Amino acid sequence: MKILNIVGARPNFMKIAPILRQLRHYPEIDWQLVHTGQHYDDNMSKIFFKDLEMLPPDIFLGVGSCSHAEQTARMLVKLEQVMQEYKPDLVLVVGDVNSTLAGALAAAKLNIPVAHVEAGLRSFDRSMPEEINRLCVDCFCELFFTTSRTAGDNLRRTHIPEEKIHFVGNVMVDSLYHARDRAFNSPILEKLQLQPQQYAVVTMHHPSSVDNREVLSSLLDTIAILAEQIPIVFPVHPRTTSRLQDFGLQNRLSFHPQITLTSPLGYLDFLKLLSASQFVLTDSSGIQEDTTVLGVPCLTLLENTERPETVIGGTNVLVGLGRDRILEAAFRILDGKAKVGCIPELWDGKAAQRIVEAIVKWWNASHPQSVFNFSSSAQQPTPVEVLGVRS
Template identity: 55%
Template sequence: MTKILNIVGARPNFMKVAPLHRAFRTFPDLESKIVHTGQHYDARMSDVFFNQLELPQPDYFLGVGGGSHAQQTARIMLEFEKVMEAERPEVVLVVGDVTSTIACALVAVKMHIPVVHVEAGLRSGDRRMPEEINRILTDSISDDLFVTEQAGIDNLRREGVPNEKVHFVGNVMIDSLVHYRRKAAETGTVKNLGLEPGSYVVMTMHRPANVDAEEGLRSILQIVEDTARYKKVLFPIHPRTRTNLEHFGLADRLNAIANLQLMEPQGYLEFLDLMEHAAVLITDSGGIQEETTYLQVPCLTFRDSTERPVTVELGTNQLLADLNPVTVHEKLVEILEGKAKKGVIPPLWDGQAAGRIAAVIKEKYARK
């Protein structure tokens, strides 16, 4: 039996590991276990995500909690080393670009256990982002790199990674979207809110560069106020964003905006239903860029650059380099007037990426 430890640390990881865990279980000679580091942990939201994605309870919960990047990395490494000593897996699988990804990859490599990185090769070009450092370092020490788009192949080639390590397999985030799209519709989230498809805008904002300074928050408020003149705005508000609004004395201005509905962070299925029927998404998220591209819903992303360029080159995503309310207003009006950027679904974003990954791992690592 070939044992695989799948690492999750934050909610986006759940959506990536769920289809992989399902795919591994189709092979009787692969044993798939889940390690949740607890890097981002909210009992209610974690339970919701695990239940909705039909994941079993993690085999290990490390409970590392918050702290600085250095503190989290150190605690994850210390706790994961104990798991590695107990389990002695054949493969450690890490996904994405969170602190848990690089921390667990480092432990595995130092113990001479192969590491495979799902969603490899993505680069924003912005080394001020902790996620960018995590991507680069994880790719440099991984044994196999599973890539979602052509840009990932190009980046790894430029960095001198041997071709035999790189596998273009598609996007496991889209696997989850395809698998749960009908179930998301069955939640009736949009209908239960009394909304019609296309009658609202969804907004999410959580990146420190956008929400940690008063200037950025004031721009976000202006964007919400301007957008709410045209459509109802649904704003599932991130705890970091809410805390900073209160810190800078801006919460009352937010609460006073007419045609705005503030919401708690949503479960995966509920948010998928909201995305699918929105007129436009306004966000600074990474994953939403991919999901809206597949759903062919317009997306305005507040980032200087994106590690997912296919969402701009082929998809419905548009980058906005700064939180300029005037620029957002112009783009929003274009979209609402029916002049939205048209996109296509990228190659291999077909809901079958996890199966391709499982086949490669079985072929390379399964005991003969």
């Protein structure tokens, strides 16, 4: 059995790492990892391979940054060539970035079965590029791996057959559990001169947050107001850096004594930074998940989320982009009234094991002449208190 795994952007790396660890337990499976190069610099790519203990990709396409259309088109051309040469039995894509869409579409055009990790997620907001990708990818798949029962319900409403939907849990959580000990030893707090529970973290990179000058300017003002109450660490995404320069706002926060601006951090450093923070202000889907698992209050700069379980049962609160709502929610946390959540169902560190077992069952059912057994040495993580910060 030959599996082609496709990644391209920072969130993909955390999702694929635990799956590749599980695949190594199955000598009957030949697999390759393709990195499209959607994220390509050291801070957004190379350091994540190191922190996640991943070997370099088998194939690096070097697509780079450009418009959505051009980037996806470049990926399609190059991925088609890779698939024609490698001839995989299954193409596995993760998440909802342009690399995910290109991988699924290229495979579908070549009549290669597609497996989608994080299938069925929906924000129901088609102004989000990721939502368009999610909708399209789920049109092409043979195997749908979901993080929640809600995601499965979304797929059933589009008449996806029940036998193709597999509720496996969240592979992002697998990576978090796997990295917890090394993240605990990160020196990032000492490096930034921070004390646990005495600072907040801000991240912004979503188009709705940073692509409009008026919106971005207002958010910067809101961050400055928050910084009067609590020190803030702001790892600045390359997209945000570019927009700050385009709009002439690059110095707006630079000289504030309570705000620390950094380059994007590696996975271990950022995990430690999140775990020890008092709260997080973000527009990142992955951070909504991480904070729920870590028990850290999260204020999300969106009006909707494709991960409703982080709001319904987790620590996440949707605050949108308006200053008053953001400040009201932040001040509640500072007043000791933070939302308390719990870890969602099957977010237990075993999602990748379930994914690979489901792939093996699918293969055995469709290829009775080459059946192989489940691995007895598959990783069996036991979730514990994650980084020793939250009780």
